[in-house]
Amino acid sequence: MLNTDTFLITPEILSLIARIDEFKGAWRALGTLAPERLSALRRVATIESIGSSTRIEGSKLSDREVERLLSNLEIKSFSTRDEQEVAGYAELMDLVFSSWQDIPFTENYLKQLHQILLRYSEKDVRHRGQYKTNSNSVAAFDENGVQIGIVFQTASPFDTPRLMTELMTWVQSERESRRLHPLLIVSVFVVVFLEVHPFQDGNGRLSRALTTLLLLQAGYAYAPYSSLESVVEMNKEAYYLALRQTQGTIRTEAPNWQPWLTFFLRSLAEQVRRLEKKVEREKLILATLPELALQIVDLAREHGRVTIGEIVMLTGASRNTLKQHLRTLVERGYLNQHGAGRGVWYELR
Structure with missing residues (x-):
């Protein structure tokens, strides 16, 4: 034994x-x-x-x-x-x-x-x-x-x-x-x-x-x-x-x-x-982000990387509204932005 x-x-x-x-x-x-x-x-x-x-x-x-x-x-x-x-x-x-x-x-x-x-x-x-x-x-x-x-x-x-x-x-x-x-x-x-x-x-x-x-x-x-x-x-x-x-x-x-x-x-x-x-990150996100921004973060988490086009298709939100939320999420350190123009995509930081 x-x-x-x-x-x-x-x-x-x-x-x-x-x-x-x-x-x-x-x-x-x-x-x-x-x-x-x-x-x-x-x-x-x-x-x-x-x-x-x-x-x-x-x-x-x-x-x-x-x-x-x-x-x-x-x-x-x-x-x-x-x-x-x-x-x-x-x-x-x-x-x-x-x-x-x-x-x-x-x-x-x-x-x-x-x-x-x-x-x-x-x-x-x-x-x-x-x-x-x-x-x-x-x-x-x-x-x-x-x-x-x-x-x-x-x-x-x-x-x-x-x-x-x-x-x-x-x-x-x-x-x-x-x-x-x-x-x-x-x-x-x-x-x-x-x-x-x-x-x-x-x-x-x-x-x-x-x-x-x-x-x-x-x-x-x-x-x-x-x-x-x-x-x-x-x-x-x-x-x-x-x-x-x-x-x-x-x-x-x-x-x-x-x-x-x-x-x-x-x-x-x-x-x-x-x-x-x-978990601490989740609590902070929940306390400070509007619902659509939370959706974007969830999509980035689930898919690894997302484009604006994919987010439009999955949320139904307008491209201009999404751009504002994405800009905020990048500035506040929730997302990383890669590329530029039509080739831009995002992932969780």
Whole structure:
């Protein structure tokens, strides 16, 4: 079984947990935004999460391309592997967000979630929803989606079923005993899951979706409104280093959990910091902007970038009125303006 008696709870780890839990407790007060504002925040975070999580694994789609693809998901036909992976991840995240309370954390359900993740991946038909039958490894990719090296050799196909049963039993036991803080349980699950790498493909993406599921089930209700995946993508080198430093010790008598715990909790704290900033910005916007200006900000948030023509079409407002509002939004720092004349477009600052 996993040895977590070697946890070294440093002052930084205690401080990070306290910071995250403080925000968790304050979320009800911070989350008093109107439902449509919360919905807009979640949509942006979801696009960022899907884009970042698939890019970590080598996808080349930008957030803008992900947003465009998500708006046409009903077509159920995707020409590239990147598109197939984005569609599957989007469907899985939608399920996690809508049904997290009803998803038992068991091996059978993990396999079902994996099946959803790879639903549209043509090359993964044979092994979706099944533990691996061939050896695999954790690979690192650069910003162009090119594999730059092997991070860690993973468990053998023979050992995988036993190790996954041990891991899931450990999670269930620790949840029931409440001996460990929930964030420590989530952290250990993620690093051990990736050390085992139980499926032939999709382990990284699934681990990040499962992180959100476990956070929601532990009461961290803010998780869908700020992208943890984008934090990891921004710190990819540190992510791979922390994985390698801890994973190499997991099966020893004295596992070194420290590198991964510190990275994981710092990432959660950064997720919280970003969301706090977004919420404060939302409150300021609500308090100071007229309704049409709010609509413009929402459109820029949802679409990534917007032109005057698109705003006219979506709001029905006159071009001259919109120009006045856009000028004000740029001057007050809510939007950035790019280009000039007919080619001008706007995005959130």
